[in-house]
Amino acid sequence: MSGLFAGTPLERPVTCEQCGAVLDACQCPRDSTGCVRPPASQPLIIRREKRRRGKLVTSVQGLDPVASDATALLRRLKSTCGAGGTIEDGVIEIQGDHRTRIGELLAEAGYPVRVIDG
Ligand SMILES: [Zn+2]
Numbered sequence: 265m266s267g268l269f270a271g272t273p274l275e276r277p278v279t280c281e282q283c284g285a286v287l288d289a290c291q292c293p294r295d296s297t298g299c300v301r302p303p304a305s306q307p308l309i310i311r312r313e314k315r316r317r318g319k320l321v322t323s324v325q326g327l328d329p330v331a332s333d334a335t336a337l338l339r340r341l342k343s344t345c346g347a348g349g350t351i352e353d354g355v356i357e358i359q360g361d362h363r364t365r366i367g368e369l370l371a372e373a374g375y376p377v378r379v380i381d382g
Contacts, residue, residue: 293331301331303374310370311380312361322363324356324370337373344369 280290282300295301308326315321324341327334338356342349345365349358358366367379 293328295328296330301328303332304376306332307376307378308370309378309380310363310367312363313357319359320361321357321359322361322366324358324366325354327354327356329354337370341366341369 277286279286280292280300282292282302283290285291292300293302306326306328308324310322310324313321313323322345324337327337334351334354334356338349338351338358341356341358341362345358345360345362347359347362349356351357363379367377370377
């Protein structure tokens with residue numbers, strides 16, 4: 265099946281507006297509309313919330329569901345905090361009050377974070 269695309273007229277290469285690479289080679293995170301969404305353009309809100317039976321969780325809101333790997337972030341946050349956690353409707357929830365540590369980790373990853381006292 266070689267030459268499947270042979271003969272296709274080459275279009276002008278489209279380059280990424282963020283890194284300047286040809287789109288095929290671009291590794292920039294993108295949202296569902298194809299726009300570049302680096303962590304710096306995903307402001308996150310970290311807050312403490314009360315769950316059933318008065319249990320405290322730390323929630324992280326504002327992640328782009330496509331441009332961010334929420335599952336990988338959840339794994340990092342769980343091991344950093346030594347706590348369980350889950351993702352509900354795109355919101356990361358870590359058991360316990362770990363706002364400071366989570367805020368530091370996400371800021372290091374490049375996200376603008378706002379920690380809300382609650
Ligand atoms: Zn790029």
